[in-house]
Amino acid sequence: MRDDQTPSRRDFLGASLATAGGLGLAACASPAAQGSPGPGAGLLRAGDRVLFQGDSITDAGRSRERAAEANAQAALGGGYAWFAAAGLLVGHPAEQLQVWNRGISGNKVFQLADRWQQDCLELKPDLLSILIGVNDIWHTKNGKYDGTVATYARDYDALLTRTRAALPDVRLVICEPFVLRCGAIDDSWFPEFDHYRAAARDVADRHRARWVPFQAMFDAAIAYAPPEHWAKDGVHPSAAGAALMAQTWLDVVTG
Amino acid sequence: MRDDQTPSRRDFLGASLATAGGLGLAACASPAAQGSPGPGAGLLRAGDRVLFQGDSITDAGRSRERAAEANAQAALGGGYAWFAAAGLLVGHPAEQLQVWNRGISGNKVFQLADRWQQDCLELKPDLLSILIGVNDIWHTKNGKYDGTVATYARDYDALLTRTRAALPDVRLVICEPFVLRCGAIDDSWFPEFDHYRAAARDVADRHRARWVPFQAMFDAAIAYAPPEHWAKDGVHPSAAGAALMAQTWLDVVTG
Numbered sequence: 232m233r234d235d236q237t238p239s240r241r242d243f244l245g246a247s248l249a250t251a252g253g254l255g256l257a258a259c260a261s262p263a264a265q266g267s268p269g270p271g272a273g274l275l276r277a278g279d280r281v282l283f284q285g286d287s288i289t290d291a292g293r294s295r296e297r298a299a300e301a302n303a304q305a306a307l308g309g310g311y312a313w314f315a316a317a318g319l320l321v322g323h324p325a326e327q328l329q330v331w332n333r334g335i336s337g338n339k340v341f342q343l344a345d346r347w348q349q350d351c352l353e354l355k356p357d358l359l360s361i362l363i364g365v366n367d368i369w370h371t372k373n374g375k376y377d378g379t380v381a382t383y384a385r386d387y388d389a390l391l392t393r394t395r396a397a398l399p400d401v402r403l404v405i406c407e408p409f410v411l412r413c414g415a416i417d418d419s420w421f422p423e424f425d426h427y428r429a430a431a432r433d434v435a436d437r438h439r440a441r442w443v444p445f446q447a448m449f450d451a452a453i454a455y456a457p458p459e460h461w462a463k464d465g466v467h468p469s470a471a472g473a474a475l476m477a478q479t480w481l482d483v484v485t486g
Numbered sequence: 487m488r489d490d491q492t493p494s495r496r497d498f499l500g501a502s503l504a505t506a507g508g509l510g511l512a513a514c515a516s517p518a519a520q521g522s523p524g525p526g527a528g529l530l531r532a533g534d535r536v537l538f539q540g541d542s543i544t545d546a547g548r549s550r551e552r553a554a555e556a557n558a559q560a561a562l563g564g565g566y567a568w569f570a571a572a573g574l575l576v577g578h579p580a581e582q583l584q585v586w587n588r589g590i591s592g593n594k595v596f597q598l599a600d601r602w603q604q605d606c607l608e609l610k611p612d613l614l615s616i617l618i619g620v621n622d623i624w625h626t627k628n629g630k631y632d633g634t635v636a637t638y639a640r641d642y643d644a645l646l647t648r649t650r651a652a653l654p655d656v657r658l659v660i661c662e663p664f665v666l667r668c669g670a671i672d673d674s675w676f677p678e679f680d681h682y683r684a685a686a687r688d689v690a691d692r693h694r695a696r697w698v699p700f701q702a703m704f705d706a707a708i709a710y711a712p713p714e715h716w717a718k719d720g721v722h723p724s725a726a727g728a729a730l731m732a733q734t735w736l737d738v739v740t741g
Contacts, residue, residue, distance in 0.1 A: 304726075317711075317726065321734075455571075475569070
């Protein structure tokens with residue numbers, strides 16, 4: 232058996248990183264300064280406190296009453312965060328991980344900031360994964376909000392600066408905002424949405440965060456099933472979409 | 487960054503293999519004879535034809551009309567086989583895989599054998615994954631069938647002998663039959679069901695197949711959500727159950 236005949240599940244992820252401007256790889260080239268391992272190395276450590284943060288895609292119906300409970304499905308919801316948590320917990324029993332979800336439906340970056348002290352910093356995560364952005368553009372498009380991509384980039388950068396100041400050793404995972412071209416998503420979203428994605432990537436690179444390429448993943452996935460299969464309204468993933476997101480998240484974080 | 491601080495997603499899988507009597511590891515110690523790489527090495531090769539076979543858990547509502555189409559969601563169903571296929575295809579675009587599903591609801595091993603020529607051998611899979619067994623016990627318990635664990639073991643062994651004779655280089659993946667203790671599953675299933683699982687493991691070892699420890703996985707998963715969350719009737723996985731199965735399958739096959 233020759234090693235060069237053994238492809239890796241990271242083929243796709245590696246390709247995505249390599250073609251996304253190279254900034255991620257460059258930023259990760261000196262990872263030790265902030266405790267973030269380089270690309271390809273597992274981010275997970277024994278005893279880690281893991282926190283998922285974001286909007287409805289992360290929330291996915293989690294129980295508020297049981298929110299304080301680590302590792303319980305009801306507290307983790309029914310979306311990618313739960314599917315990824317299940318993979319982490321079942322796949323790593325010896326690591327004694329503690330996983331929480333604090334995603335809240337409808338949130339934009341400034342709303343994460345409003346509740347960051349209690350819903351992130353006081354939880355003292357060792358590994359923090361954030362997926363935020365679709366409402367920052369969506370609520371502006373439908374007149375509920377007046378933020379722009381510059382607002383998004385500024386608020387996101389400030390949030391991560393604040394996070395690093397309070398938790399210098401936190402390992403950061405930034406998930407790429409994504410949409411599928413169906414449901415609520417029409418041509419009017421582009422190219423503006425791409426600018427939000429680019430802003431998230433830029434913030435991730437600046438803060439030495441590991442990048443999870445969800446848009447690239449869904450762009451590849453529509454070769455095998457229509458966009459509606461992955462997210463009926465173009466925004467909120469189906470079980471199949473959430474399962475694929477969890478696989479990609481686990482590859483990036485534990486790969 | 488020290489390697490010994492980087493846990494692996496294979497912690498659990500490795501532990502499962504190590505504690506399952508050691509037969510799997512021993513059998514895999516001389517893998518070259520049948521083209522099966524040893525434990526921990528990826529089974530996947532560029533250009534592979536991948537086939538999922540089994541019962542309703544594999545079938546999961548796949549389209550019969552589109553069954554001949556490789557890589558299409560409709561033809562792959564909505565269960566673990568599709569979730570795993572999506573991960574394979576999206577994660578390995580350069581490998582140009584072709585994935586099919588030929589699971590049929592209600593099947594027992596002898597029914598796989600009845601259709602094996604057209605539904606397996608003629609498809610010439612390079613990588614063949616089989617999950618079969620729950621109906622072999624269930625249909626005996628409810629009086630529809632008179633097979634025993636000895637029938638199951640004999641039929642399964644014959645099926646794999648026939649497969650190896652026709653496809654000497656096929657890489658085999660045998661999935662552990664599993665049940666959750668809820669729904670249709672009561673105490674009367676045990677310890678008999680454990681004997682079916684042991685028979686599947688024995689057949690897998692004898693034919694140098696890679697083993698996917700689904701029962702061990704679900705036994706670990708019920709620490710985080712009740713059995714009904716993973717499979718409401720104790721047999722057919724929910725989306726969360728299918729997502730976790732796909733992660734484990736991908737870890738075993740591509741790890």
